[in-house]
Amino acid sequence: MLDNPFPLNKTDLLKAYRTMRTIREFEERLHVDFAKGDIPGFVHLYAGEEACATGIMMHLNDNDRIASTHRGHGHCIAKGVDVHEMMAEIYGRATGACRGKGGSMHIADLSKGMMGANGILGAGGPLACGAALAAKHRKDGGVGITFVGDGASNQGMFLESLNLAAVWNLPVVFVVENNGYAEATAMEWAVSCDSYIDRATGFGLPGVTVDGTDFFAVHEAAGEIIRRAREGGGPALLECKMARFYGHFEGDAQTYRAKGEIEDLRANRDCIKLMAARLKEAGLAAQEELDVIDQEVAALIEDAVRAAKAAPLPQPADLLQDVYVAY
């Protein structure tokens, strides 16, 4: 036990590190390519928030379903969606996860339990409740997880979902990714009672707040909450306090942020740096090992961009394909 003081073995710890690095590299690349005008549509970047998606998704399998947000790339990657297909989707190519017709805010892969990023704020709540209801009826131990931002948590749909989950005692977990801003509005100006935990309590759900920049905090808390849901303990809410490195969307001038705020977040609340430091301090990983992962991830993202750019665009004839599912 003393040799490894962590709740995961070295293989899983490095896998978590690789996932977080993949998300970061993916987002940093989109930041650059979007500015060049290479990407159609809008993108909302998850950089800085990687520990949340990764810490939670490590407890899930492909049967567990998640409903994501407009800021969904991190959730997709952590849930196992193919990075090449994601990049192609964002580039609007026919090889994309949704044949290039969805774009950043609609990436989905049901084979991985990823029900989709979602441009409608708060819309993931009912979807996750539905998935949880199905799992409950099938008695397969599956859970539904929905992610919601601090802004979208004010939406009626989200609050109705809390009620539905409690009334039906669903195996669903509501994850509030609180990065402090609803687009440009700081949460203290827009969230009554200023506590997501109090909201959960109001519907009879337990709520837990953790530092979302600490992989180990998210992983440990999510593990207990998800286990509780699988065991029939019912729904719960997890608030992760996050650090968003970029604007609400790419191109956001971020005039609402204090001077030096982003620099401070990058210096002191970078979840990847914090995790790497912890692994090295405990003697579980050398910098060289992490460097190798970083290089492999960089190559993966480079290849995904190259393949996306080379892929064909969807054709007008494809427009009505995949709109409806045949039963």
Place this chain on the structure above:
Amino acid sequence: MAPMIGIIANPVSARDIRRVVANATNLQVTDRANIVLRVLAALRSCGVTDVLMMPENGGIRGHVERGLVRAKAHGEPHYPRLHLLSIPVTGTVEDTHRAAAEMRKAGVAAIVVLGGDGTHRAVVSRCGKVPVAGISTGTNNAFPEHREPTITGLATGLAVTGQVPAHIAFSPNKRIDVQVNGSRTPEVALVDVALVTEGFIGARALWRPDSFRELFVTFADPEVIGMSAIAGLLEPVSRAESGGLMVRMVPPDGQGPRAPVTTLNAPIAPGLMVDVGICDWRRMPPGMPFVPETKAGSIALDGEREISFTARDHVSLTLRDDAFRTVNVRGCMHYAAQHKLFAAAPSAVPASAAKYQLQ
């Protein structure tokens, strides 16, 4: 001029994993605000006219200010004037640290604290000799006594206005200083320091007894819960006596480095009774540095993992008697009753007494 009182109300205590791994309560923001209003009313009735409060963005201030506006509109002079400290709000423990330090500088006569053991620890680490009046709104709350906040407010008001003599109004308290690699500013614990084998801070709370190795407590009270309950159920040590207790623990199944001499079933969190393997315990005298046996893991202060350490780090713990002061609520209220401090005519005798005298 009546002395000023500081109030530090933490909007985010009692939000941790013990809501899931145990069945701990959540005190909602509106309840916390109502507690502040009750304390303010109690302070005013004792003659306190000005209160300095920590600003926060957790919602307490808004509810309190609404209450004050309504009271004023009703023409009710129930509350003291409320002043907000001019400090930035970060939403972290740093706010509490800064507020306690600023209140000390501002010369407040006492600080009323709403929070759990962690919030109280943060205040005590910065408030110096300023006495603290604790109100529990956290999870374990081994340190602040469980009591209706109105009474805590009344006792604080009586204490700082000199209506109760200082030797009764205030009590000395113990503290454990934790030094890692000879750090100049030690971390402090008010109730307990636990060394566990988990080498990460994670979700902070402690609920897996297999990882418990060493425990150092300032007092051991069998009536409280948390890590100190383990010590309290082995050998009680009061808050008033000198020194504390140290306990060595091992996994209860005998799979650890040595076999337990006994297994203790202890309430380590609300509603959570666990078996803890005990292999040794002894008194912890004040002023003597203790070097723990545990070589790597994390250090939990008052029930929450705060510092992780490895075999390369040198950890030492020292218990201090008379380290800080608290308002002696029980002492103040009994003194008030004895001296009829709340009676308009303190020397009045009951009508029944006069009747009996006639007989």
